[in-house]
Amino acid sequence: xxxxxxxxxxxxxxxxxxxxxxxxxxxxxxxxxxxxxxxxxxxxxxxxxxxxxxxxxxxxxxxxxxxxxxxxxxxxxxxxxxxxxxxxxxxxxxxxxxxxxxxxxxxxxxxxxxxxxxxxxxxxxxxxxxxxxxxxxxxxxxxxxxxxxxxxxxxxxxxxxxxxxxxxxxxxxxxxxxxxxxxxxxxxxxxxxxxxxxxxxxxxxxxxxxxxxxxxxxxxxxxxxxxxxxxxxxxxxxxxxxxxxxxxxxxxxxxxxxxxxxxxxxxxxxxxxxxxxxxxxxxxxxxxxxxxxxxxxxxxxxxxxxxxxxxxxxxxxxxxxxxxxxxxxxxxxxxxxxxxxxxxxxxxxxxxxxxxxxxxxxxxxxxxxxxxxxxxxxxxxxxxxxxxxxxxxxxxxxxxxxxxxxxxxxxxxxxxxxxxxxxxxxxxxxxxxxxxxxxxxxxxxxxxxxxxxxxxxxxxxxxxxxxxxxxxxxxxxxxxxxxxxxxxxxxxxxxxxxxxxxxxxxx
Amino acid sequence: xxxxxxxxxxxxxxxxxxxxxxxxxxxxxxxxxxxxxxxxxxxxxxxxxxxxxxxxxxxxxxxxxxxxxxxxxxxxxxxxxxxxxxxxxxxxxxxxxxxxxxxxxxxxxxxxxxxxxxxxxxxxxxxxxxxxxxxxxxxxxxxxxxxxxxxxxxxxxxxxxxxxxxxxxxxxxxxxxxxxxxxxxxxxxxxxxxxxxxxxxxxxxxxxxxxxxxxxxxxxxxxxxxxxxxxxxxxxxxxxxxxxxxxxxxxxxxxxxxxxxxxxxxxxxxxxxxxxxxxxxxxxxxxxxxxxxxxxxxxxxxxxxxxxxxxxxxxxxxxxxxxxxxxxxxxxx
Numbered sequence: 001x002x003x004x005x006x007x008x009x010x011x012x013x014x015x016x017x018x019x020x021x022x023x024x025x026x027x028x029x030x031x032x033x034x035x036x037x038x039x040x041x042x043x044x045x046x047x048x049x050x051x052x053x054x055x056x057x058x059x060x061x062x063x064x065x066x067x068x069x070x071x072x073x074x075x076x077x078x079x080x081x082x083x084x085x086x087x088x089x090x091x092x093x094x095x096x097x098x099x100x101x102x103x104x105x106x107x108x109x110x111x112x113x114x115x116x117x118x119x120x121x122x123x124x125x126x127x128x129x130x131x132x133x134x135x136x137x138x139x140x141x142x143x144x145x146x147x148x149x150x151x152x153x154x155x156x157x158x159x160x161x162x163x164x165x166x167x168x169x170x171x172x173x174x175x176x177x178x179x180x181x182x183x184x185x186x187x188x189x190x191x192x193x194x195x196x197x198x199x200x201x202x203x204x205x206x207x208x209x210x211x212x213x214x215x216x217x218x219x220x221x222x223x224x225x226x227x228x229x230x231x232x233x234x235x236x237x238x239x240x241x242x243x244x245x246x247x248x249x250x251x252x253x254x255x256x257x258x259x260x261x262x263x264x265x266x267x268x269x270x271x272x273x274x275x276x277x278x279x280x281x282x283x284x285x286x287x288x289x290x291x292x293x294x295x296x297x298x299x300x301x302x303x304x305x306x307x308x309x310x311x312x313x314x315x316x317x318x319x320x321x322x323x324x325x326x327x328x329x330x331x332x333x334x335x336x337x338x339x340x341x342x343x344x345x346x347x348x349x350x351x352x353x354x355x356x357x358x359x360x361x362x363x364x365x366x367x368x369x370x371x372x373x374x375x376x377x378x379x380x381x382x383x384x385x386x387x388x389x390x391x392x393x394x395x396x397x398x399x400x401x402x403x404x405x406x407x408x409x410x411x412x413x414x415x416x417x418x419x420x421x422x423x424x425x426x427x428x429x430x431x432x433x434x435x436x437x438x439x440x441x442x443x444x445x446x447x448x449x450x451x452x453x454x455x456x457x458x459x460x461x462x463x464x465x466x467x468x469x470x471x472x473x474x475x476x477x478x479x480x481x482x483x484x485x486x487x488x489x490x491x492x493x494x495x496x497x498x499x500x501x502x503x504x505x506x507x
Numbered sequence: 508x509x510x511x512x513x514x515x516x517x518x519x520x521x522x523x524x525x526x527x528x529x530x531x532x533x534x535x536x537x538x539x540x541x542x543x544x545x546x547x548x549x550x551x552x553x554x555x556x557x558x559x560x561x562x563x564x565x566x567x568x569x570x571x572x573x574x575x576x577x578x579x580x581x582x583x584x585x586x587x588x589x590x591x592x593x594x595x596x597x598x599x600x601x602x603x604x605x606x607x608x609x610x611x612x613x614x615x616x617x618x619x620x621x622x623x624x625x626x627x628x629x630x631x632x633x634x635x636x637x638x639x640x641x642x643x644x645x646x647x648x649x650x651x652x653x654x655x656x657x658x659x660x661x662x663x664x665x666x667x668x669x670x671x672x673x674x675x676x677x678x679x680x681x682x683x684x685x686x687x688x689x690x691x692x693x694x695x696x697x698x699x700x701x702x703x704x705x706x707x708x709x710x711x712x713x714x715x716x717x718x719x720x721x722x723x724x725x726x727x728x729x730x731x732x733x734x735x736x737x738x739x740x741x742x743x744x745x746x747x748x749x750x751x752x753x754x755x756x757x758x759x760x761x762x763x764x765x766x767x768x769x770x771x772x773x774x775x776x777x778x779x780x781x782x783x784x785x786x787x788x789x790x791x792x793x794x795x796x797x798x799x800x801x802x803x804x805x806x807x808x809x810x811x812x813x814x815x816x817x818x819x820x821x822x823x824x825x826x827x828x829x830x831x832x833x834x835x836x837x838x839x840x
Contacts, residue, residue, distance in 0.1 A: 302726075304725075304726065323728075323730070324725060324726055324727070324728045325728035325729070325730060327728075328727075328728040329728075334726065336726060341720075341722050341723070342722045342723050342725075342726040343723055343726070344720065344723055345715070345716050345719035345720040345723055345724070345786065346719070346720065347719055347786050347787060348715065348716070348719055348786070352712065352715075352716075356712075356716055356724075356727045356729075357727045357728055359709040359712060359713070360709060363708075363709050366708045366709065366710065367707045367708055367709075368707050368708065368709055368712060370707070392530075392531055392534060410727070
């Protein structure tokens with residue numbers, strides 16, 4: 001067995017007094033794919049940022065080829081042969097492929113000018129090594145697809161003679177065909193002796209690619225295993241720290257009469273001919289790949305992008321929803337996918353965020369009653385176990401999970417009949433995730449109807465009474481809890497080609 | 508509570524309470540307190556050097572002579588809180604003052620000469636608000652355009668002449684109410700009312716939400732377009748009220764735009780703690796900052812330093828304030 005190229009020992013890091021990484025060991029050998037697993041907030045990104053020189057560790061040592069290193073910038077890490085392909089690709093759209101690949105280390109002519117012929121030739125060569133013959137080195141990056149840009153990023157890393165390549169969720173925004181192609185590229189790199197740190201949530205990829213896997217949880221190292229020694233169930237329980245059946249505390253709620261009915265709803269390309277119904281006390285899960293139209297459907301129901309045709313029937317009455325204000329007044333609440341963007345006013349106090357949708361309930365005449373407002377905020381903080389200094393604390397200072405609970409609290413103040421949760425546990429730590437699931441269970445017991453959009457299949461299967469699967473803007477499956485298996489839901493998620501042939505012509 | 512059963516026991520209990528009075532005071536009004544302290548220190552130091560600084564005559568000059576800036580800064584603060592800006596307010600006050608003086612000289616009742624310009628200010632700002640909110644043109648662009656139109660139009664129409672022969676009952680700013688110069692009364696009353704309204708009304712609160720995160724405000728059901736138009740109209744009203752004080756302080760009105768007035772007004776808001784990025788600040792701060800500049804300008808004369816230094820000092824204050832704001836925000840991110 002080859003010796004590791006990079007070894008990290010006893011890595012620790014704190015941010016504003018919170019330990020996000022505790023004494024973690026990690027190493028990468030040449031020519032292996034080492035998968036790094038863990039839930040959001042487990043410390044994966046902190047660890048890889050230390051390896052790429054973005055963060056300096058509070059404690060711990062990094063050795064490269066047996067030599068102790070101190071990375072004080074990404075430059076140091078690059079010089080040591082470690083390169084990163086970031087999740088949000090860091091390319092300059094207005095520059096060409098070749099200009100991007102060699103940006104910062106352009107080859108020079110004898111006279112000190114940039115040797116453009118050399119830049120283009122070497123870029124061509126690097127792309128050919130990645131089997132990317134179809135990409136012109138003189139194209140501007142802005143004209144490329146996500147998958148193509150990713151290959152430019154990889155070429156850029158190779159241009160710096162990277163021995164270790166860190167790939168942070170490389171398949172998160174790729175369609176299936178591109179995922180297969182990327183995996184092929186990863187295998188090629190491995191054969192050339194490059195060591196790859198592969199961060200991903202997707203189990204099938206990990207089992208198809210990885211040689212070893214390391215699991216982090218709450219900032220601590222849980223274990224490192226050869227891939228042949230573990231199965232999926234064991235990995236998941238290592239990630240969450242308990243057996244997986246207790247992961248989703250599904251409570252039984254009485255399912256009542258229909259509260260929302262949607263018929264043939266349309267908006268643009270992403271909401272096509274959607275029909276479904278929703279009953280009190282029910283959790284309706286919506287599964288689908290990124291871009292399948294899940295969020296667009298939610299935005300249409302909530303009046304952000306009003307429907308262009310179709311019917312919405314709320315408690316038996318047909319309604320037209322053209323603004324979020326109107327949706328709110330009808331009893332529809334929407335906890336958005338990106339809480340920082342659409343959910344919260346971060347510099348504002350918890351108290352003011354909680355009352356934002358219901359300001360008239362804590363006012364008399366035109367004036368707000370501060371005591372009533374504070375009472376409701378204190379109550380919400382207690383009920384949802386929001387961990388904070390006090391209700392005057394700006395929500396921007398809270399952790400992801402507690403921020404999410406503030407958004408939920410804001411909408412619970414409206415006493416919603418239909419609560420739409422879009423990726424409710426994304427970027428939320430393991431503990432808060434379970435709490436949010438518990439809150440959902442409490443709400444359906446009280447007769448609220450919940451629509452939960454999630455990219456996490458186990459969450460959809462674990463929490464939903466019924467699963468709607470979307471693909472290409474249309475519903476491709478409606479599956480009851482009892483019949484909802486990963487295979488059935490997964491099949492419906494990729495069923496868009498069939499659908500596109502059927503409805504694509506008409507649209 | 509049923510919900511607590513499944514929650515992990517390792518977590519500490521929540522601090523579900525209201526913050527203490529003092530910590531709230533400093534958290535919410537830090538900048539206002541700093542500006543107030545600066546005024547107090549300035550008065551003490553300059554009076555020790557030259558006791559005439561604190562004479563009634565000089566205080567009247569400082570407070571009454573600059574009250575119109577403070578009043579205009581109230582509306583400006585509201586606009587900036589929503590994440591917008593207005594650089595046309597100086598030109599607007601010039602135009603409104605000319606309208607006001609022309610009406611007064613033409614023999615209209617003084618209350619018409621006073622209040623008709625307020626309506627004109629609301630209308631002009633309303634149009635700009637519509638362009639910002641519905642046409643989605645950035646406010647800096649809309650108001651720059653408006654500034655050129657108003658400034659150019661004013662000089663073209665009047666040729667920069669002076670309006671004289673104003674009836675004495677028109678000169679509101681020279682009156683005393685309850686023994687106090689009227690501009691001071693108006694400045695204080697309008698500041699307090701606007702502060703309470705911003706702080707305690709649902710409408711005022713929504714302005715902070717719109718400036719703090721327009722996307723989230725929209726997704727919470729706040730009609731952000733209507734709020735932006737409304738805030739521009741209100742700003743126009745305060746510009747009109749500022750005009751009353753500005754136009755009635757002397758026997759003549761110069762039919763040009765006071766140089767740099769819009770910058771002085773914006774500066775008052777910013778130094779008073781209104782974040783240039785929107786979402787925070789109060790009108791108490793902008794009024795205190797106006798008083799601070801006026802006092803600095805006067806103090807320079809009393810300690811025999813060239814008044815040209817005033818601009819430089821204010822420039823330093825702006826940079827220091829914005830830097831402090833950025834650092835506060837970075838700390839919270």
